[in-house]
Amino acid sequence: MTEPFLGNALRARNASQYHNNKMTPITRVIVADDHSCVRLGVRRLLEAVPSLSIVGEASDTQTLAELVDTCPCDVVVSDIGMPDIDGLRNATPTLRRVLRHPPHPRVVVLTMICHPPTLSGLLHVGVSAIVDKRDTIGALADAIEAAVAGHRYLSASVQLAFDEMGSFPQPRAGVLSAREWEVFRLYIEGMSISEIAMRLDRSGKTISTQKRSAMRKLGLDSESALIKYAQQLGLT
Template identity: 60%
Template sequence: MENKIRVIVADDHACVRVGVRFLLEQISHVSVVGEADSTQALAELLDVCTCDVVVTDIGMPGIDGESNAIQFLRRVMHHTPHLPIVVLTMIHQPSILMGLLQHGVAAIVDKRDMTASLIHAIDAVLTGQGYLSNHARAAIAKAGTPQPRSGVMSAGEWKVFTMYVSGMTISQIAVRLNRSAKTISTQKRNAMRKLGLETEADVIDYACQIGLT
C-alpha cells in the first residue's frame, strides 16, 4: 500500500516505544515516522515530521517544568484539531479518562490492551470515530454515567493544582504567585471539581496516575 498511515510514538519508557514500534511495523499500512521520549521531544518532532496520528503516553516529563504531557496535548488539539491523538496509558481512574475525552483525545488504549486494540484505535480515529479499549471502557462504565463538569481548567487553575500536588501548601503557593490564599484555595477547588476529584485521596491517586508525583 503506497499511502501508509504515518504514526509518531511518544513514551518516556524505551521498552514501551520498542513494543509499539514492533507491533505497528507488523501492519503493512502503518509506518512509524518518529519517536519521542518527552513532551519537549514530541513538540520538536511535530514541528519537523508530518504524521497522521500521534500515539502517546501522558505521564512523560513536560515542557517548562510541567510534569506530564496533558497541557501540551491540549494545546496540540486546539491548534491542530485535525490530528488525532491516541493516548496509550495505564490510567484507570474514570474521571481522568473522561477528562481526556472531553479535552479532545480521539482514543484511549489501556496498555494492557495494546496488542489487541492499538491498530483498531488508529484505524478508527482516522475515520473520525472515537475508540476505547476494553479496560478503558470498563473503567468508565464501572463509575456509571459521569457527571457534567463545569468547563475546562484554566491555565492558572492547572498551575495551582500542580503546585499543590507537588507538596506546596496553599499559603506557599499564594506567596509564590503573589495572590491571596483565598484565591489560591478557590482555584484549587475549581481544578478538583473540573477533574471530577472529590477528596484529597482522589487528588493523590490522580497525581500518581498521570506522573505528577
C-alpha cells in the first residue's frame, strides 16, 4: 500500500509544479552595466527570484544593442553611464532605439544619477522604471515586476529626488549629439573652451555653443550643477 501512495504523492507534486510553472511565466532579463561587480551583484540578486531569468549581459552600449537584436528578452536592466562605440559614457541613445518600435522590451534604468530633469527625460522616452543603485537590493525585483505589468516604478531615492524639487520637472529637448558629449566630456575633464577648440579643430564659438546646448539638454543651469552631474555619471 505504501508504494502506490508514494507514487500518487509524487505525481501530485509534479502536477502541482507543472501548474505553478504554467501560471508563473519566466521573465527574460538582459543586464547592462560597465562595472563587472554591479553585473555580478544584479545577477545574484535576480537569480534568487524564480520568475526571472538572465539571458544576457553587456558591458557597453554596442554589446547591449547587439544583444537586444539577437537575444529575445522581456526586460532590459541598464545603467546609462556606459561607454558607447566612441568611448563616451552615454547609453541613452541606445535605450531610445530599444524603445522606438513596439513591441519592445521594457527598460529599467539602474543608476546613481539623482538629477531630476535627466530622470524625467528617461521617463519621457519610455523607460518603465528607474532604480537608484543604493536602492537595488530592495527595489530592483519590484521594479522589473512593475515594468512587466505596464506600470511606472521609481525607487525610494529617485522619488525623493523628485519630491525635493517640489514639482515634476519637464524633460529637456533631445539627446546630446556625439560632438556635444565629446565637448561635455573634455570640458569636465578640465580643458578650456579654447583648448577643446584646438583639439577638435573647431572655432571657440562653435565649442561654446555646443557646451551650452549640452547643458540645456541636460537641464544644467550652472557650472556647479554640471560638475555634480558629471560626478554622478562617473566622468570625474
